[in-house]
Amino acid sequence: MAKPKAGRRTLDSYTVKHMNKSIRAGECVLMRPSDPSKSSYVARIDRIEADSRGANVKVHIRWYYRPEESIGGRRQFHGSKEVFLSDHYDVQSADTIEGKCTVHSFKSYTKLDAVGNEDFFCRFEYNSATGAFNPDRVAVYCKCEMPYNPDDLMVQCEGCSDWFHPTCIDMTVEEARRLDHFFCENCSAEGQTKLQNSHSSSRHSDTKVDTKRRRR
Ligand SMILES: [Zn+2]
Numbered sequence: 001m002a003k004p005k006a007g008r009r010t011l012d013s014y015t016v017k018h019m020n021k022s023i024r025a026g027e028c029v030l031m032r033p034s035d036p037s038k039s040s041y042v043a044r045i046d047r048i049e050a051d052s053r054g055a056n057v058k059v060h061i062r063w064y065y066r067p068e069e070s071i072g073g074r075r076q077f078h079g080s081k082e083v084f085l086s087d088h089y090d091v092q093s094a095d096t097i098e099g100k101c102t103v104h105s106f107k108s109y110t111k112l113d114a115v116g117n118e119d120f121f122c123r124f125e126y127n128s129a130t131g132a133f134n135p136d137r138v139a140v141y142c143k144c145e146m147p148y149n150p151d152d153l154m155v156q157c158e159g160c161s162d163w164f165h166p167t168c169i170d171m172t173v174e175e176a177r178r179l180d181h182f183f184c185e186n187c188s189a190e191g192q193t194k195l196q197n198s199h200s201s202s203r204h205s206d207t208k209v210d211t212k213r214r215r216r
């Protein structure tokens with residue numbers, strides 16, 4: 001990282017006047033794109049620097065890339081609020097900051113009660129020269145073996161704990177939402193209904209489940 005130029009100093013925090021909010025190193029911000037038709041850029045502030053009079057404030061940032069800005073483009077499992085922490089560092093005028101935002105870990109993002117405009121999540125680091133991701137593998141789920149897209153509803157099998165997309169198990173999203181219990185094809189006794197309701201299982205299927213359990 002570049003050392004501050006002579007006469008310039010690092011600020012602990014800085015109040016961006018047009019948004020009347022203070023920013024600090026380590027926080028994430030939205031920055032105005034040069035092309036106004038594009039969505040705001042997401043960046044993490046590494047350092048805030050000003051001249052000796054405290055003016056001409058610059059932010060040293062590390063860009064987050066949106067999936068469509070990556071070499072591989074947006075994939076089906078990428079969430080709408082997903083960003084990649086890139087190795088692309090930059091220095092920008094603090095005036096281009098439009099607002100603050102939060103880049104959550106994948107886990108904490110999936111636990112949010114409501115996702116606001118300023119909420120994003122990051123599960124990959126991205127090498128902007130090679131297009132490589134770190135980690136280069138993530139857990140995959142369902143019959144389609146896709147990584148989890150937090151925008152998509154999935155149902156969990158009570159047998160194997162794998163998660164499934166409603167469409168991959170011939171179910172509508174509405175049907176999936178109404179499920180009390182779910183066992184996938186592999187875990188439900190052959191021919192038995194996928195929708196196991198605690199009260200609807202017959203004597204017959206109880207026996208079957210028992211047999212299966214004993215055999216294990
Ligand atoms: Zn699937």
Ligand SMILES: [Zn+2]
Pocket residue numbers: 157158159160161162183184185186187188
């Ligand atoms: Zn299962």
